[in-house]
Amino acid sequence: MKNFWQKLTKPILTTTPMAGITDSAWRQICKSWGADVVHTEFVSVDALCHNSAKTMAMLAYQASEQPVVVQIFGKNAELYPQAAKIVAKTGIAGIDINFGCPAKKVAGHGGGICLLRDLKIVRDIVAKTTAAVDLPVSVKTRIGLRKIQGQPESGNISVFDFMDALKDLPLAALILHGRNYEVPFTGPVDLDMLKEAGEKFKSLWPQGIYLINGSFQTVESVVADLKYTQADGIALSRSLYGRPWLFKQIKDYIQTGHYQEVDWPTIKETAIRHAELLWQSKNEKTFVEMRKHLLFYVKGRSDASELRKKLVNVTSPKEVAKILNPLT
Known part of the structure; x- marks a missing residue:
């Protein structure tokens, strides 16, 4: 074995x-x-x-x-x-x-x-x-x-x-x-x-x-x-x-004995990459599964409530990137 x-x-x-x-x-x-x-x-x-x-x-x-x-x-x-x-x-x-x-x-x-x-x-x-x-x-x-x-x-x-x-x-x-x-x-x-x-x-x-x-x-x-x-x-x-x-x-x-906190650019990059991988591995109908992940990725941001309203409606990685990329 x-x-x-x-x-x-x-x-x-x-x-x-x-x-x-x-x-x-x-x-x-x-x-x-x-x-x-x-x-x-x-x-x-x-x-x-x-x-x-x-x-x-x-x-x-x-x-x-x-x-x-x-x-x-x-x-x-x-x-x-x-x-x-x-x-x-x-x-x-x-x-x-x-x-x-x-x-x-x-x-x-x-x-x-x-x-x-x-x-x-x-x-x-x-x-x-x-x-x-x-x-x-x-x-x-x-x-x-x-x-x-x-x-x-x-x-x-x-x-x-x-x-x-x-x-x-x-x-x-x-x-x-x-x-x-x-x-x-x-x-x-x-x-x-x-x-x-x-x-x-x-x-x-x-x-x-x-x-x-x-x-x-x-x-x-x-x-x-x-x-x-x-x-x-x-x-x-x-x-x-x-x-x-x-x-x-x-x-x-x-x-x-040390570790680094993750900054927003890294979180954003990870979230968009996650969306792209899910899009590649599943069909368009199942992309809605990505929405729950996105809500966790933006948790803790001061504008999280506003972002959640947008992210619960995304249907493609392009839409995810369009929402997240402008954010700093």
Whole structure:
């Protein structure tokens, strides 16, 4: 097996799979700013096995994006081998399995984080996937959830239970979100839990890569939390919105103790380039997806409110450039 994870310099900085965000254009932008690994949007094993044209299009990537990891999700363990083989044929670098998504459309149907309520299925999914392909397989999950939804007295299922269920299987990496299912995005991450989980992961998979995740907002907090948890790296999510240069800033801070704030000309150039890449990789109808990115790029400007009114109507990179280029 060609395990790209083992060849990366630590700390490893990656994206995470985000629906409607981590398409090819976004991944190319993140790579240009120093991301070590990028992820596709998460894709359904059911859709892959039914040869969904929309889903297959989500597997497209440029060579410059590698290593690219495809995250797959679904609750039917029998579909994972076929889905993994379909992914492997694309030349992708690795596969990640979604055991962490709290979104209603995934978890509400028993997928994502809610799969942890049946660790036999979790084990079956990972065993079948790792046996099906000669690719490094990673998993992404959260620190825990209640055994029975809405019943605190039922007790919790933790990431430690999750790892125990998989301890003899060949995991390449674990990405762990430092919040539980019940409080998915708000409040601080549980750094003590992330630290303890990392220690256990390394005891079970000494050669495995352990990445922490959880909306870390500042360069300083990322570096401090990496040091505290002793993780091999960090997977960035929402903190990247409108700030793909975080990758470079984090690396600069680790190497030199300093980093530069990004000026408006650089932000503008990145936003326009992002728009051009999205235009090239998708059809005109889907360019509307660029609008949400643009709103993040201009966040913090004194004229952001006025700009948002214009940017929510753009239909091409030329229109984006026409609005942004005159600004100083």
